Amino acid sequence: xxxxxxxxxxxxxxxxxxxxxxxxxxxxxxxxxxxxxxxxxxxxxxxxxxxxxxxxxxxxxxxxxxxxxxxxxxxxxxxxxxxxxxxxxxxxxxxxxxxxxxxxxxxxxxxxxxxxxxxxxxxxxxxxxxxxxxxxxxxxxxxxxxxxxxxxxxxxxxxxxxxxxxxxxxxxxxxxxxxxxxxxxxxxxxxxxxxxxxxxxxxxxxxxxxxxxxxxxxxxxxxxxxxxxxxxxxxxxxxxxxxxxxxxxxxxxxxxxxxxxxxxxxxxxxxxxxxxxxxxxxxxxxxxxxxxxxxxxxxxxxxxxxxxxxxxxxxxxxxxxxxxxxxxxxxxxxxxxxxxxxxxxxxxxxxxxxxxxxxxxxxxxxxxxxxxxxxxxxxxxxxxxxxxxxxxxxxxxxxxxxxxxxxxxxxxxxxxxxxxxxxxxxxxxxxxxxxxxxxxxxxxxxxxxxxxxxxxxxxxxxxxxxxxxxxxxxxxxxxxxxxxx
Amino acid sequence: xxxxxxxxxxxxxxxxxxxxxxxxxxxxxxxxxxxxxxxxxxxxxxxxxxxxxxxxxxxxxxxxxxxxxxxxxxxxxxxxxxxxxxxxxxxxxxxxxxxxxxxxxxxxxxxxxxxxxxxxxxxxxxxxxxxxxxxxxxxxxxxxxxxxxxxxxxxxxxxxxxxxxxxxxxxxxxxxxxxxxxxxxxxxxxxxxxxxxxxxxxxxxxxxxxxxxxxxxxxxxxxxxxxxxxxxxxxxxxxxxxxxxx
Numbered sequence: 194x195x196x197x198x199x200x201x202x203x204x205x206x207x208x209x210x211x212x213x214x215x216x217x218x219x220x221x222x223x224x225x226x227x228x229x230x231x232x233x234x235x236x237x238x239x240x241x242x243x244x245x246x247x248x249x250x251x252x253x254x255x256x257x258x259x260x261x262x263x264x265x266x267x268x269x270x271x272x273x274x275x276x277x278x279x280x281x282x283x284x285x286x287x288x289x290x291x292x293x294x295x296x297x298x299x300x301x302x303x304x305x306x307x308x309x310x311x312x313x314x315x316x317x318x319x320x321x322x323x324x325x326x327x328x329x330x331x332x333x334x335x336x337x338x339x340x341x342x343x344x345x346x347x348x349x350x351x352x353x354x355x356x357x358x359x360x361x362x363x364x365x366x367x368x369x370x371x372x373x374x375x376x377x378x379x380x381x382x383x384x385x386x387x388x389x390x391x392x393x394x395x396x397x398x399x400x401x402x403x404x405x406x407x408x409x410x411x412x413x414x415x416x417x418x419x420x421x422x423x424x425x426x427x428x429x430x431x432x433x434x435x436x437x438x439x440x441x442x443x444x445x446x447x448x449x450x451x452x453x454x455x456x457x458x459x460x461x462x463x464x465x466x467x468x469x470x471x472x473x474x475x476x477x478x479x480x481x482x483x484x485x486x487x488x489x490x491x492x493x494x495x496x497x498x499x500x501x502x503x504x505x506x507x508x509x510x511x512x513x514x515x516x517x518x519x520x521x522x523x524x525x526x527x528x529x530x531x532x533x534x535x536x537x538x539x540x541x542x543x544x545x546x547x548x549x550x551x552x553x554x555x556x557x558x559x560x561x562x563x564x565x566x567x568x569x570x571x572x573x574x575x576x577x578x579x580x581x582x583x584x585x586x587x588x589x590x591x592x593x594x595x596x597x598x599x600x601x602x603x604x605x606x607x608x609x610x611x612x613x614x615x616x617x618x619x620x621x622x623x624x625x626x627x628x629x630x631x632x633x634x635x636x637x638x639x640x641x642x643x644x645x646x647x648x649x650x651x652x653x654x655x656x657x658x659x660x661x662x663x664x665x666x667x668x669x670x671x672x673x674x675x676x677x678x
Numbered sequence: 679x680x681x682x683x684x685x686x687x688x689x690x691x692x693x694x695x696x697x698x699x700x701x702x703x704x705x706x707x708x709x710x711x712x713x714x715x716x717x718x719x720x721x722x723x724x725x726x727x728x729x730x731x732x733x734x735x736x737x738x739x740x741x742x743x744x745x746x747x748x749x750x751x752x753x754x755x756x757x758x759x760x761x762x763x764x765x766x767x768x769x770x771x772x773x774x775x776x777x778x779x780x781x782x783x784x785x786x787x788x789x790x791x792x793x794x795x796x797x798x799x800x801x802x803x804x805x806x807x808x809x810x811x812x813x814x815x816x817x818x819x820x821x822x823x824x825x826x827x828x829x830x831x832x833x834x835x836x837x838x839x840x841x842x843x844x845x846x847x848x849x850x851x852x853x854x855x856x857x858x859x860x861x862x863x864x865x866x867x868x869x870x871x872x873x874x875x876x877x878x879x880x881x882x883x884x885x886x887x888x889x890x891x892x893x894x895x896x897x898x899x900x901x902x903x904x905x906x907x908x909x910x911x912x913x914x915x916x917x918x919x920x921x922x923x924x
Contacts, residue, residue, distance in 0.1 A: 635784045644771050
């Protein structure tokens with residue numbers, strides 16, 4: 194590596210995380226620590242019915258018996274679960290009286306404006322995206338609720354859904370990701386705060402994109418997102434999720450569960466652009482993003498696709514998965530995961546084929562720079578009754594510089610001889626010759642890296658809705674600014 | 679005008695150029711011939727500023743500017759273009775995006791507004807016709823899966839897009855059949871203005887039948903050992919280099 198290129202690597206240190214500001218808003222935060230009383234307190238703050246509290250308590254008791262999983266190719270710092278506050282409400286009134294609702298603190302509105310998420314419907318991005326804006330533990334506002342309601346689409350915070358659409362939530366919550374699924378799923382099930390609830394009724398094509406924007410603001414709190422999406426027979430919905438957090442020296446915990454149920458002939462597209470604060474260049478701070486996302490393709494001919502662009506978080510530990518129960522169901526997973534500095538990502542998917550003629554596609558692109566570690570971990574399981582199942586997996590890794598790592602852990606578990614499973618993997622490096630070729634044509638190195646990385650990630654970016662794709666492209670370039678040595 | 683004085687350069691610690699002196703005035707074509715390893719490609723890489731090549735002594739002045747003090751992209755912006763001997767492939771990056779970045783980077787350096795999409799696409803189409811390159815090549819990723827000949831044509835296409843004033847053709851003829859050679863050479867001739875100057879590196883007379891040099895230089899062991907008119911190329915084709923060495 195020449196002196197010149199070393200200088201590029203150093204520039205990374207100066208790079209700013211664009212969303213690192215904090216919001217000065219009165220926030221009601223409950224005392225730190227976790228015990229049954231806290232679980233009861235959260236439930237009562239949200240005014241939940243008894244069955245919900247029972248669900249939480251069962252999950253909490255189960256969680257207490259568990260230990261953190263250790264199998265990931267990540268080094269998770271010690272998390273003191275008693276040093277975290279499990280509920281922070283930035284919408285709480287200073288007087289303590291939460292009776293008057295509907296008025297949003299201007300500071301909150303400003304925050305979401307700054308993040309490019311206008312809460313005023315007339316200012317909506319394309320006029321065709323409804324937003325559920327969530328800060329810390331509480332949904333601040335959900336837009337276009339009424340228009341959606343006319344079509345029978347329910348889009349609201351999960352907290353509201355538990356009260357207003359109790360039967361639906363009760364029928365589906367925890368059926369895709371049971372609280373016994375894993376340590377963090379149990380934790381989430383016990384203390385989850387807010388997230389989005391979506392129900393698309395039979396035969397309805399959701400008339401607009403639905404999106405949730407997650408923001409962590411308060412210090413020493415955890416965010417426990419819980420999202421539940423149900424697409425009934427013959428319905429369609431495209432759902433987007435974005436996330437950012439302020440720069441803080443300490444780690445922040447985000448342990449989410451997303452459950453998706455897809456019925457006969459229904460289709461769900463779920464897209465994520467994850468840009469949680471990644472920590473500084475020495476690996477201090479950053480969000481621990483420990484997430485369980487899973488979709489259940491219950492119906493015949495159902496379709497589900499996960500598309501994710503992961504650029505943030507100190508640690509990402511997530512495997513958006515699909516259980517393909519319905520015959521002829523199709524699942525897709527498209528992922529770009531970027532790690533820089535000391536970031537660690539262990540991400541991938543699970544495709545569980547149960548029904549006949551089920552088909553899954555996995556396209557994973559890992560990009561590692563700095564001193565980061567980037568792993569793809571994926572399971573393709575073909576059940577004994579999954580006649581004619583097909584899977585195609587392609588896992589590529591791109592390395593920038595020589596201090597980072599790329600790893601691939603593909604697992605295959607096949608119990609049906611008629612299945613066809615393909616796996617391809619490549620590892621490449623941006624070469625000095627490629628960069629020089631760009632330079633000679635007048636393209637500066639920084640821009641050349643952006644160009645090459647976006648070209649590499651194109652197959653995944655193209656799967657995102659238009660506006661998200663543009664944002665994701667910028668994000669990829671910014672995340673990797675000055676990383677080439 | 680390009681003026682190279684007493685240039686010494688090395689790559690990976692090995693001295694390759696050992697005192698090159700060469701002056702190229704506007705509008706002149708200089709052919710550079712010599713055995714493999716004589717330093718022809720090193721010279722072209724040093725002119726465009728490849729980081730692997732280290733200049734230990736000497737200077738290169740281009741239109742009054744100290745070229746060695748400039749970054750590779752700055753050299754490109756002032757009008758220097760290298761047609762690579764082995765153009766690299768860049769998977770996933772479309773020729774359109776690549777050329778847009780290149781054209782607009784240069785415009786930015788020249789303090790011009792970036793081209794609008796429609797203007798840029800028109801420039802692509804017009805240039806495509808000018809150098810007679812297949813539309814399909816332009817819609818693919820940069821050099822990805824191109825044959826040797828297609829890559830060389832693509833270099834000439836890029837040259838046409840960027841309209842340089844000083845070109846280096848580094849063995850642009852190698853790997854081309856007679857027809858492709860003619861297309862590439864004619865493309866270059868079409869792009870030339872009376873001010874365009876060039877260094878043409880080649881092993882063969884046949885390219886010089888299309889691109890007539892004003893001077894032919896023989897480079898041996900890092901030094902220019904002989905300079906003459908176009909007839910020298912013919913003589914080398916017949917007799918090789920040994921007679922010059924002696």
